[in-house]
Amino acid sequence: MSQLVTGAGAVASVGEGVDEVFRALCAGTSGLGELRGFDRERYRTRHAYEIDDRPAPGTDLPGRATDWLLRAVGEAAAQAGLGEDLSEVPVLVGTGLRELRSAELAWRDGTPFDIARLHFGTALRRRFGAVRTHTFSGACSASLYALALAADLLTTGAEDTVVVAGVDTLTESMYGLLDRVNSEPPDRVRPFDRDRRGVLMGDGAAAVVLRREEPGAEPRALGRVRAVSMNCDANHVTAPDPRGIARAVHEAQWRAGVKPGDIDLVLLHGTGTQLNDAAEAAAIAEVFGREVSGPLMTAIKCMTGHTSGGSGLLSLIVALESLASGRVPPTLGLAEPLPGAEAFRFVREEAREDGDLRVAQIDAFGFGGVNAVAIVERADR
Amino acid sequence: MTQGPGEVVVTGVGLAVPGASTPGALLRRTACQVTGPAPEPFDTGARIGRRGHRYKDRATRLALCAALDALRNAELVPSDGEEVTVPGDTVGVVASSNLGNLDTACLTAAAIAERSAMDLSPMSLPNASSNVIASWVAIRHGLRGPNLMLCNGATSGLDAVHWAAVLVAAGRVRRAVVIGVETHNAVVADLLGRSAGELLDGAAALVVEGARWAAARGARAVAALGPYERGAGLGGCVAALLPDGAAPGVWFTPERYAGGPAGAVPVPGGVPVPGGVPRYDVSVAVGRASGALGVLQCVAAVGWLARAGAGAGTGAGVDPEAGAGSTAFEAGAGAGAAPDPVPASRQALLTSGDDTEDAVAGLLLRPTPDRCDPYPARAPLISMECSR
Numbered sequence: 076m077s078q079l080v081t082g083a084g085a086v087a088s089v090g091e092g093v094d095e096v097f098r099a100l101c102a103g104t105s106g107l108g109e110l111r112g113f114d115r116e117r118y119r120t121r122h123a124y125e126i127d128d129r130p131a132p133g134t135d136l137p138g139r140a141t142d143w144l145l146r147a148v149g150e151a152a153a154q155a156g157l158g159e160d161l162s163e164v165p166v167l168v169g170t171g172l173r174e175l176r177s178a179e180l181a182w183r184d185g186t187p188f189d190i191a192r193l194h195f196g197t198a199l200r201r202r203f204g205a206v207r208t209h210t211f212s213g214a215c216s217a218s219l220y221a222l223a224l225a226a227d228l229l230t231t232g233a234e235d236t237v238v239v240a241g242v243d244t245l246t247e248s249m250y251g252l253l254d255r256v257n258s259e260p261p262d263r264v265r266p267f268d269r270d271r272r273g274v275l276m277g278d279g280a281a282a283v284v285l286r287r288e289e290p291g292a293e294p295r296a297l298g299r300v301r302a303v304s305m306n307c308d309a310n311h312v313t314a315p316d317p318r319g320i321a322r323a324v325h326e327a328q329w330r331a332g333v334k335p336g337d338i339d340l341v342l343l344h345g346t347g348t349q350l351n352d353a354a355e356a357a358a359i360a361e362v363f364g365r366e367v368s369g370p371l372m373t374a375i376k377c378m379t380g381h382t383s384g385g386s387g388l389l390s391l392i393v394a395l396e397s398l399a400s401g402r403v404p405p406t407l408g409l410a411e412p413l414p415g416a417e418a419f420r421f422v423r424e425e426a427r428e429d430g431d432l433r434v435a436q437i438d439a440f441g442f443g444g445v446n447a448v449a450i451v452e453r454a455d456r
Numbered sequence: 457m458t459q460g461p462g463e464v465v466v467t468g469v470g471l472a473v474p475g476a477s478t479p480g481a482l483l484r485r486t487a488c489q490v491t492g493p494a495p496e497p498f499d500t501g502a503r504i505g506r507r508g509h510r511y512k513d514r515a516t517r518l519a520l521c522a523a524l525d526a527l528r529n530a531e532l533v534p535s536d537g538e539e540v541t542v543p544g545d546t547v548g549v550v551a552s553s554n555l556g557n558l559d560t561a562c563l564t565a566a567a568i569a570e571r572s573a574m575d576l577s578p579m580s581l582p583n584a585s586s587n588v589i590a591s592w593v594a595i596r597h598g599l600r601g602p603n604l605m606l607c608n609g610a611t612s613g614l615d616a617v618h619w620a621a622v623l624v625a626a627g628r629v630r631r632a633v634v635i636g637v638e639t640h641n642a643v644v645a646d647l648l649g650r651s652a653g654e655l656l657d658g659a660a661a662l663v664v665e666g667a668r669w670a671a672a673r674g675a676r677a678v679a680a681l682g683p684y685e686r687g688a689g690l691g692g693c694v695a696a697l698l699p700d701g702a703a704p705g706v707w708f709t710p711e712r713y714a715g716g717p718a719g720a721v722p723v724p725g726g727v728p729v730p731g732g733v734p735r736y737d738v739s740v741a742v743g744r745a746s747g748a749l750g751v752l753q754c755v756a757a758v759g760w761l762a763r764a765g766a767g768a769g770t771g772a773g774v775d776p777e778a779g780a781g782s783t784a785f786e787a788g789a790g791a792g793a794a795p796d797p798v799p800a801s802r803q804a805l806l807t808s809g810d811d812t813e814d815a816v817a818g819l820l821l822r823p824t825p826d827r828c829d830p831y832p833a834r835a836p837l838i839s840m841e842c843s844r
Contacts, residue, residue, distance in 0.1 A: 313581060443590065
């Protein structure tokens with residue numbers, strides 16, 4: 076059974092609102108900038124994809140992630156006709172780092188912060204009256220995991236409408252530890268490039284409204300979610316396992332009732348790290364086999380940075396926009412694909428117009444080996 | 457309200473808390489406050505060994521201990537091993553913790569401010585991500601099903617049990633291990649504004665399983681999951697779970713619930729749980745438990761169900777230690793519109809979060825159906841489960 080996406084919202088370094096974000100990505104606009112919120116002298120890495128909403132460089136505020144989440148949910152709910160009252164609607168939020176940035180500021184600098192706002196239920200209740208709220212800390216696949224759980228609630232008949240969201244901001248702890256483990260600090264995210272140097276974090280939030288599709292009814296919809304898989308490598312706490320990723324991709328296609336040859340577009344997870352991109356390439360090559368040169372492929376983290384828990388849902392919204400418009404944003408900075416991905420049909424340098432895109436796959440993988448893959452299709456079929 | 461998937465049962469429980477190693481012991485500690493010196497902190501090394509400690513924070517170690525206990529109790533891992541004896545992709549993990557990795561985040565941020573990122577230990581990297589607890593449980597036992605980490609405030613533990621049931625009911629997995637864990641340290645104590653001694657340093661775990669899958673492998677169920685609710689306010693939440701003021705056999709209250717002692721007249725506009733129902737606050741026994749509370753409540757409720765079951769046929773569900781029984785309210789339970797095979801008086805009501813929180817979660821735990829098994833074991837499934 077399929078579900079309709081009846082509303083979407085997005086906030087990212089490249090823009091505010093789904094239309095602006097999608098236009099920016101298709102124009103090849105990057106949100107890359109010099110590190111704004113942290114003391115640059117403390118890191119070798121000096122760049123990130125931040126939302127520029129702090130009062131002054133080098134200063135930081137608590138609660139920024141919460142603000143973006145509320146804006147993204149508000150946009151999605153409005154578009155779906157739900158308005159501002161979500162008292163009867165479950166809201167599932169996938170995040171990697173919650174409001175841990177606010178906790179860092181509170182503990183280290185004494186910045187006032189209510190610990191009850193570490194999860195997002197408190198703010199969602201205040202703004203939308205929402206009480207059936209759930210904050211999942213699922214690393215970088217969290218929002219697609221939340222989408223899978225929402226799909227299950229609709230499939231089992233427990234609900235007919237669910238809001239799904241994802242959000243993250245840079246924490247100093249995660250940014251610093253990534254800086255520590257990178258052999259050479261990256262100056263931008265170059266997904267699937269032979270010379271990629273690693274990941275840079277990005278700010279952002281994304282949200283969708285998911286509704287059960289009723290036979291006969293034809294509500295206006297942005298697209299249809301066919302299936303979402305979720306699993307765990309159970310192998311390594313940070314390194315990805317191509318076998319687990321391949322299982323997730325295969326299961327998503329199986330649940331959706333599609334074959335690799337049916338996929339027209341793949342939004343890759345594509346973090347630009349050595350290990351992640353190699354593992355994803357191996358898994359995609361294995362599952363797609365001879366069809367691997369069929370679908371267009373792209374990875375938006377080259378322009379948004381790694382928006383962590385929100386990244387899967389942001390990619391999904393971009394995929395739906397691409398299916399609807401026929402325009403696919405490019406993978407910037409991809410000069411020469413890594414070994415094993417030479418046959419992939421990457422969209423490079425500039426957006427590609429391709430009128431007849433029907434089915435898309437969206438990948439999201441995270442620390443702890445948590446993998447989720449979604450299959451979506453254009454609404455008008 | 458989400459109707460409980462009647463076919464989801466509890467087949468294993470585990471604890472890693474000071475001073476209580478079984479559901480019965482946890483219930484006793486909750487019912488009768490122990491005086492004297494505080495018990496020693498839980499020794500994680502004694503259960504998971506030094507190898508199990510490597511690079512893991514305290515919350516993760518505690519979670520591993522409780523998970524191992526529950527998986528062994530459910531007979532999903534052998535007494536001398538760690539890998540599950542069923543296919544790993546039939547088992548999910550749902551962990552709950554609000555405070556687990558706060559210390560890594562805050563201490564790392566402070567270390568960067570004092571020196572630089574280059575002085576950090578790269579071994580802290582996994583702990584910077586809040587889902588590290590659920591990941592390590594999966595890695596240690598080879599659990600390849602969905603792997604969830606709930607950080608959902610005061611209700612997080614009961615929410616985690618709910619999501620495990622959703623995973624089972626939706627057919628994502630046949631069973632899932634649910635872990636609730638919190639620990640205390642200087643960072644947590646400072647951010648909460650409480651002394652470390654008031655706070656839990658421990659973990660609890662459950663195995664929830666589809667009844668048919670439990671039956672297929674011959675596993676014994678110790679409780680069945682009833683309906684779950686997350687809503688605004690304690691009163692509304694309880695009313696949704698127990699319509700018409702039906703009295704549960706026992707009430708596991710929110711942490712430090714101030715609604716009055718057992719036997720008191722309910723406060724006006726207060727909670728619709730009759731005053732005669734025994735009330736237990738698990739956090740009194742183990743410390744303020746935050747995201748672990750709901751799972752601890754489930755384990756204690758399993759202890760209550762076992763004791764009530766032992767006395768079944770007489771005062772079903774009445775707790776002998778707590779004095780006032782609940783039989784007087786059974787008429788109210790029977791008057792409910794929905795025919796429920798298990799009278800309210802034999803069910804345990806669990807609630808987390810109070811009216812000062814963003815929401816309150818509630819769950820009913822019930823005795824399992826009588827021994828006559830409605831799910832006959834099917835041979836092909838058994839062989840499939842064992843084909844690993």
